[in-house]
Amino acid sequence: MRALFVSLGIILLVAAQVAHATDRMPAGTLEVIVIDPGHGGEDTGAIGPGGTTEKDITLQIALRLEETIEEDLPHVNVVLTRTDDTYIPLKERTAIANRVRADLFLSIHANAAYRRGASGVETFFLSLEASDNEARMLAAIENNMVPAEELDIMDGKKEVDELTSILWDLTQTETHHESQLLAEFVHTFLVEAVKEENRGVKQAPFIVLAGAMMPAVLVEVGFISNPEEEERLSQKDYQKKIARAIAGGILDFEKEISRIAYED
Numbered sequence: 001m002r003a004l005f006v007s008l009g010i011i012l013l014v015a016a017q018v019a020h021a022t023d024r025m026p027a028g029t030l031e032v033i034v035i036d037p038g039h040g041g042e043d044t045g046a047i048g049p050g051g052t053t054e055k056d057i058t059l060q061i062a063l064r065l066e067e068t069i070e071e072d073l074p075h076v077n078v079v080l081t082r083t084d085d086t087y088i089p090l091k092e093r094t095a096i097a098n099r100v101r102a103d104l105f106l107s108i109h110a111n112a113a114y115r116r117g118a119s120g121v122e123t124f125f126l127s128l129e130a131s132d133n134e135a136r137m138l139a140a141i142e143n144n145m146v147p148a149e150e151l152d153i154m155d156g157k158k159e160v161d162e163l164t165s166i167l168w169d170l171t172q173t174e175t176h177h178e179s180q181l182l183a184e185f186v187h188t189f190l191v192e193a194v195k196e197e198n199r200g201v202k203q204a205p206f207i208v209l210a211g212a213m214m215p216a217v218l219v220e221v222g223f224i225s226n227p228e229e230e231e232r233l234s235q236k237d238y239q240k241k242i243a244r245a246i247a248g249g250i251l252d253f254e255k256e257i258s259r260i261a262y263e264d
């Protein structure tokens, strides 16, 4: 019985937070954006054939994105989950976004595949069910690059008990559609900018997106395992191109939520 009350309490708390999060959105203006450079510290992420690490690429792009947003969207406050080569647990990254009451969370990653020729960009939003096998595997790889004790919240579907899924439903109903919208805007700009293979907007159970109280997406900016893409991803101009594209997608997303709010 006591457990039931505790569960109800948690559900009400989450519901209240969700209501609050959406309260801030009707104005349609983004105030705080959290940019999350994937991996860091002992967690290198994927390593390219030339030795480039995913954690370095994601940080460099995130710093350029911060710069771009400050120029193009001067009314927005940018918070980075890390600004140097530090290890930040996955759950802490969304916790930071919730703490600063971010309006948007965007995690940057670079892809890897056994097939060296694999290339292109793909953008994800959270779902318990992955879009396809490749998406499921990618989420498993990204989720497993952390100590085992962090895998407790979403280690496959089996681990998601009833309460978790209720909480998940509550947190996601308000933001799920907006996450999809954000993913589509960012992805469109990205594909247009990099002229690489369009791998599409997909869904997968990424731990780093779970628990975000705001629209949240994960961008795989290219394949670090592909020697040509590894080389490109290391170049300053290419990183700037990616940053400008993501900022463009964010700007259009803001316009769209403003328009929807205005129509309401």
Ligand SMILES: [Zn+2]
Residues within 6 Å of the ligand: 038, 039, 045, 046, 054, 109, 110, 142
């Ligand atoms: Zn990654």
